[in-house]
Amino acid sequence: MSDIEIPDADTPEDRKIQEPRLWRDDGWSARVIKNEDDDGWAVEMTxxxxxxxxxxxxxxxxxxxKNPKPLDPPAFHTLVKTANEVLRRHEQQLHATLHKSVKIDAAEGRVTVKLDIVPEEDEPYAVLSAYDELGEKLAEIRVSPAYKLSVQRASDWAAGGFGNSG
Structure with missing residues (x-):
């Protein structure tokens, strides 16, 4: 057997940095910086x-x-975990903002009405859709991305035969 160390295939050695104020590994960089708000230090994860x-x-x-504590493996791994959690929460919040739904009782039975906002740069829009209890699409129309979905508006839309969104 050879004692030659094989670099991690996911992180080329020239990309991996482990310095007291800068670490780069696992797709992340941690950089210790001067805190702009006071005399202390901050760390940014990119x-x-x-x-x-x-x-x-x-x-x-x-x-x-006076000087910052040097970065070390446990601190870096904790920072990566925290940064990933921040990104996950941001994605969940964005998803909740762009996708809303309400359930209503209509002539068709229990209906789920969904509003899906499509945040295109040039012309954002939203799609209002209705589904029966089996998940079959009953109706779909394009609406303004500013459309506010509520139980009352969904009920009115269903009562009107799923015509215009009102």
């Missing part, structure tokens, strides 16, 4: 390929109370 950090937070002072 995902590879992104220009803006996903997370910026306070960083611990070192023993000399």
């Amino acid at each position: 995902q590879e390929g992104q220009s803006e950090p996903a997370l910026v937070g306070p960083w611990t002072m070192g023993r000399d109370k």
Whole structure:
């Protein structure tokens, strides 16, 4: 057997950095920076390929109370976990903003009415759709992305035969 160390295939050695104030690994960079708001330090976590950090937070002072504590493996892994959680929450919030639904009782039975906003840069729009209890589409129309879905509006739309959105 050879004692030659094989670099991690996912992280080329020239991309991996482990310095006291800069770590790059696992698709993330952690950089300790001067805190603009006070005399302390902050750390910013930036995902590879992104220009803006996903997370910026306070960083611990070192023993000399002037310089920052150096980054280390446990701190880096905690920061990666926290930054991934921030991104996951942001995605969930965005999804909740773009996709809403209400359930109503209509002549067709229990109906789910959905509003899906399509945030296209040039011409954003939304799609209002209705589905029966089996998931079969009853109706679909295009509406303004500013359309506010409510039980009352969905009920009115169903009562009107799923014509215009009102």
